[in-house]
Amino acid sequence: MTERMRSVVVGTTVVIIGLITLAIPLVLSSSNLEIYVDIGLFTIVVSGLSLLMGFAGQVSLGQAAFYGIGAYTAAIMAVHKWPSLVALIAAPIVTAAIAFLIGIPLLRLKGHALAFGTLAVQLILLAIIPETPSFTGGSIGLSAIPPLRIGPLAISSGKDYAYLVWIVAVAVLIITRNLTRSRPGRGLRAMATTPSGASATGVQVESYKLRDFALSAAYAGIAGGIYVFFIGYISPDAFPVMLSIEFVIMVVVGGIGTISGAFVGAAVITIISQILTSLGTSPSLPPQLPTVLSLGVYAVILIAILRLIPSGIVGALSELWKKTQRTPSAVSSRSSEERQEVASAVDGAGRTDSVLTGELQSRDATMVKETSTGQQ
Amino acid sequence: MTAFVEYLMTGIARGLVFALLAMGFVFIYRVTRVVNFAQGAFAVFGGFITYSLLRAGVPQGVSELLAILAAALIGLIFGIITIAGDLPLLASLIITIGLSILSEAILMLIWGTTPITYSGLTGHDFVILGAFIQRQYLIVVLASLALFALVALAFGRTYFGKAMTACASNPYAAKLSGINVKRMGLVAFMLGGALGGAAGVLITPLSPMTYDADVSLAITGFAAAIVGGLTSPGLAVIGGLVFGLAEQFVAGYWSPSNETAVALALLIILLLWQARRMRLEGLE
Amino acid sequence: MKLLESVEQPTPNGSIPSDALLATYNLVVRYGAAVALDGVSMYVGKGEMVALIGPNGAGKSTLLNTLSGINRPAAGKIICNGKLAHVPEGRQLFPELTVEDNLRLGAYRGGSRDPSPMYELFPQLHRLRHRRAGGLSGGEQQMVAIGRALMAHPDIVAVDELSQGLAPIVVSDIANHLVSLNKQNGTAVLLVEQNAQLALDITSRAYVLENGRISKEGRSADLARDPAVHKAYLGGQVSR
Ligand SMILES: Nc1ncnc2c1ncn2[C@@H]1O[C@H](COP(=O)(O)OP(=O)(O)O)[C@@H](O)[C@H]1O
Ligand SMILES: [Mg+2]
Numbered sequence: 001m002t003e004r005m006r007s008v009v010v011g012t013t014v015v016i017i018g019l020i021t022l023a024i025p026l027v028l029s030s031s032n033l034e035i036y037v038d039i040g041l042f043t044i045v046v047s048g049l050s051l052l053m054g055f056a057g058q059v060s061l062g063q064a065a066f067y068g069i070g071a072y073t074a075a076i077m078a079v080h081k082w083p084s085l086v087a088l089i090a091a092p093i094v095t096a097a098i099a100f101l102i103g104i105p106l107l108r109l110k111g112h113a114l115a116f117g118t119l120a121v122q123l124i125l126l127a128i129i130p131e132t133p134s135f136t137g138g139s140i141g142l143s144a145i146p147p148l149r150i151g152p153l154a155i156s157s158g159k160d161y162a163y164l165v166w167i168v169a170v171a172v173l174i175i176t177r178n179l180t181r182s183r184p185g186r187g188l189r190a191m192a193t194t195p196s197g198a199s200a201t202g203v204q205v206e207s208y209k210l211r212d213f214a215l216s217a218a219y220a221g222i223a224g225g226i227y228v229f230f231i232g233y234i235s236p237d238a239f240p241v242m243l244s245i246e247f248v249i250m251v252v253v254g255g256i257g258t259i260s261g262a263f264v265g266a267a268v269i270t271i272i273s274q275i276l277t278s279l280g281t282s283p284s285l286p287p288q289l290p291t292v293l294s295l296g297v298y299a300v301i302l303i304a305i306l307r308l309i310p311s312g313i314v315g316a317l318s319e320l321w322k323k324t325q326r327t328p329s330a331v332s333s334r335s336s337e338e339r340q341e342v343a344s345a346v347d348g349a350g351r352t353d354s355v356l357t358g359e360l361q362s363r364d365a366t367m368v369k370e371t372s373t374g375q376q
Numbered sequence: 377m378t379a380f381v382e383y384l385m386t387g388i389a390r391g392l393v394f395a396l397l398a399m400g401f402v403f404i405y406r407v408t409r410v411v412n413f414a415q416g417a418f419a420v421f422g423g424f425i426t427y428s429l430l431r432a433g434v435p436q437g438v439s440e441l442l443a444i445l446a447a448a449l450i451g452l453i454f455g456i457i458t459i460a461g462d463l464p465l466l467a468s469l470i471i472t473i474g475l476s477i478l479s480e481a482i483l484m485l486i487w488g489t490t491p492i493t494y495s496g497l498t499g500h501d502f503v504i505l506g507a508f509i510q511r512q513y514l515i516v517v518l519a520s521l522a523l524f525a526l527v528a529l530a531f532g533r534t535y536f537g538k539a540m541t542a543c544a545s546n547p548y549a550a551k552l553s554g555i556n557v558k559r560m561g562l563v564a565f566m567l568g569g570a571l572g573g574a575a576g577v578l579i580t581p582l583s584p585m586t587y588d589a590d591v592s593l594a595i596t597g598f599a600a601a602i603v604g605g606l607t608s609p610g611l612a613v614i615g616g617l618v619f620g621l622a623e624q625f626v627a628g629y630w631s632p633s634n635e636t637a638v639a640l641a642l643l644i645i646l647l648l649w650q651a652r653r654m655r656l657e658g659l660e
Numbered sequence: 661m662k663l664l665e666s667v668e669q670p671t672p673n674g675s676i677p678s679d680a681l682l683a684t685y686n687l688v689v690r691y692g693a694a695v696a697l698d699g700v701s702m703y704v705g706k707g708e709m710v711a712l713i714g715p716n717g718a719g720k721s722t723l724l725n726t727l728s729g730i731n732r733p734a735a736g737k738i739i740c741n742g743k744l745a746h747v748p749e750g751r752q753l754f755p756e757l758t759v760e761d762n763l764r765l766g767a768y769r770g771g772s773r774d775p776s777p778m779y780e781l782f783p784q785l786h787r788l789r790h791r792r793a794g795g796l797s798g799g800e801q802q803m804v805a806i807g808r809a810l811m812a813h814p815d816i817v818a819v820d821e822l823s824q825g826l827a828p829i830v831v832s833d834i835a836n837h838l839v840s841l842n843k844q845n846g847t848a849v850l851l852v853e854q855n856a857q858l859a860l861d862i863t864s865r866a867y868v869l870e871n872g873r874i875s876k877e878g879r880s881a882d883l884a885r886d887p888a889v890h891k892a893y894l895g896g897q898v899s900r
Binding site for chain 1: 409413449457461463464465466467469470473474475477478480481482484485488524591592598599604620636637640641643644647648650651652
Binding site for chain 2: 746753764
């Protein structure tokens with residue numbers, strides 16, 4: 001009952017937020033409109049990455065590469081006179097197909113080899129592009145990319161792109177939400193969040209991970225495709241490794257595995273990065289200051305969030321909300337508690353040195369009245 | 377022939393440096409299950425700290441030793457930030473990504489963006505089979521072999537080393553025996569820091585060090601470590617040599633601009649091979 | 661509500677002696693929302709041999725892990741007036757280390773690291789001392805696991821599933837070692853077993869754990885004659 005009510009509330013909120021996002025472009029200046037488009041693009045990328053991290057428990061450090069593959073696919077096709085809409089649609093498909101091929105073996109590796117594997121993919125891409133000028137434009141890149149047309153509609157102004165981006169973003173968020181609410185989605189989540197229970201259902205888990213990985217790449221691909229039509233030119237400089245790391249930071253800041261967290265993380269980090277750039281670029285300051293500042297701030301944000309509010313902004317807010325809603329009889333916020341307990345059973349090294357030594361003669365095992373009465 | 381010997385020597389020396397980094401990955405991974413993305417940063421710190429100490433007039437050997445100790449301390453701090461408390465593995469991994477960019481920020485703030493280098497221990501270069509070999513290459517080979525021997529002794533012969541192996545082998549049983557697995561994880565981070573620092577100290581005279589060299593160093597070290605499935609120090613050394621030699625021969629006989637791409641492609645192939653091996657052995 | 665009842669309910673067979681070596685009072689342990697131990701009170705006296713029997717999933721291993729500090733109790737109390745060593749379910753050796761190194765690591769908390777007393781207890785281990793523990797037979801591994809625990813010089817040793825995966829003859833051999841250890845050194849033993857016959861044979865007192873609660877306790881000989889225990893644990897197969 002509460003479950004259903006909550007999902008209705010969340011659903012309505014999503015729709016309202018969607019409407020607001022569509023109204024915003026009408027009032028923004030052109031430079032702010034550009035930031036707004038960026039936030040939309042990043043929301044698309046980040047919701048895919050968040051799905052991968054939250055539900056498959058894997059990190060991709062090559063998300064900027066997928067963004068780039070999408071962008072290059074669209075750009076190269078458009079330059080070769082393909083209809084621009086076809087080029088745009090091909091972007092996520094090609095990207096997902098590449099991710100799928102990479103993912104089959106990489107996702108089978110234990111631990112977090114995927115992070116390095118995807119990083120390698122990105123570095124290879126960055127190494128290949130300058131060597132293939134006839135195809136990709138080399139390090140100079142491709143320009144004069146034809147404008148995007150959807151049927152009779154020419155997408156040209158910043159406002160047009162803002163709408164396009166946000167329609168896609170909302171669609172992506174809805175797809176992601178439906179995926180995560182499905183039963184396999186929940187199973188996958190349980191798997192991702194407990195350290196040991198991973199390979200229990202073997203092949204099935206593997207295929208869900210692969211699906212999420214390919215889907216996250218597809219999201220990055222469509223965002224890259226839109227980006228390239230929006231900017232009108234493309235070069236490898238637009239897809240540095242740092243961008244991949246920024247995507248990870250956005251996921252963490254918003255809240256790993258939360259849907260609205262993708263938007264929150266993208267927005268917060270994009271805005272912070274704008275502020276840092278404008279802060280650091282005064283002529284009296286040393287030239288490397290903006291970089292030092294942004295690297296430092298990103299690092300501190302990333303570590304602080306993981307250490308202090310590991311569920312991210314959205315996760316923390318929703319926990320706070322649950323706490324205020326909680327009646328005395330319904331004590332446990334089960335899923336997260338459960339996770340921690342399991343983790344500590346497997347992994348909690350700190351508490352081992354008492355009983356066996358006999359040093360601690362009496363271990364008073366926290367006679368917490370509330371906890372024992374709370375359980376029905 | 378001359379060129380071949382030169383590539384071979386350079387490749388072996390650089391390969392051993394990669395092996396030092398790879399062993400850092402292996403020790404940290406074995407005890408904590410964390411793939412430490414900031415592993416390359418230890419080397420960058422090692423190089424830059426040696427550079428500053430040398431400029432401050434500290435004798436060469438002392439500077440290098442101090443830099444390695446400093447890297448071990450940085451390793452300890454990184455370890456505390458990464459694994460203290462009850463964090464899920466995923467969070468620990470991402471924290472090491474944060475530590476990697478934090479290192480870049482600190483390095484850039486202190487030392488700026490100009491690449492640095494210093495000459496290794498002085499002495500004459502020498503000639504092997506007509507090839508001119510910098511003395512530093514020999515030093516790298518001897519120093520890293522000495523370090524490998526030291527580590528092997530520490531793990532194979534000492535009680536503490538065996539306790540550390542026990543943590544990697546069966547953390548639950550290690551806890552039951554009274555070993556503090558978390559603390560051992562911090563020791564592993566210190567060891568990883570020292571090995572990474574040594575790698576940086578040794579490689580900076582051979583190729584200038586930059587504040588942002590950590591990612592490429594980390595990825596090469598990781599690739600070497602993958603040869604041993606992230607758990608075998610011995611195979612990690614072989615992995616390091618494979619990458620050192622591949623890099624030199626590709627750069628020498630083909631084109632330096634393909635060096636990175638080939639190394640990365642090799643990494644992907646290794647990852648695929650390991651995945652296949654794991655599937656065959658049912659280790660998934 | 662159910663839990664409250666069990667907390668207030670006195671243990672079936674009276675109180676725990678104040679000089680018990682090891683005792684738990686109304687111990688509650690949870691895995692997330694699942695309750696694994698639901699108000700367990702039990703004790704082991706000095707030099708006593710006690711059995712803990714019960715079906716798979718009853719919470720026996722959870723109890724031992726909680727005594728060893730691996731699990732944290734949600735409520736209740738543990739008193740331990742001596743050193744406890746734990747031989748975990750499935751042996752849990754360090755497979756790539758030698759037998760001797762496995763034994764020596766048992767003394768990690770302090771005391772002598774000399775493994776020769778273990779070679780006296782289990783003479784066949786002496787010949788295997790330089791072999792990798794992972795390559796031994798199940799029975800040999802169980803001896804190493806017990807030896808490793810005994811290296812801690814414990815006052816009480818808790819053995820989880822002694823007989824698991826071992827041939828009956830090997831089991832009785834190792835069980836005899838435990839009994840003589842208990843007789844000679846006065847080391848108390850808490851024996852966790854699904855093989856109730858063996859456990860009730862060699863111990864003097866026993867507890868039956870079911871669904872996280874002690875359902876029966878008493879002298880082992882009496883429990884062995886108890887019709888319900890007999891039916892569930894001695895008659896035919898062990899019930900789930
Ligand atoms: N690490 C764990 N996480 C979650 N549940 C667990 C864990 N260990 C045991 N359990 C559950 O607790 C219950 C008791 O398990 P256990 O103590 O292993 O029983 P026994 O040793 O008597 O067979 C079982 O239902 C089991 O599934
Ligand atoms: Mg058990």
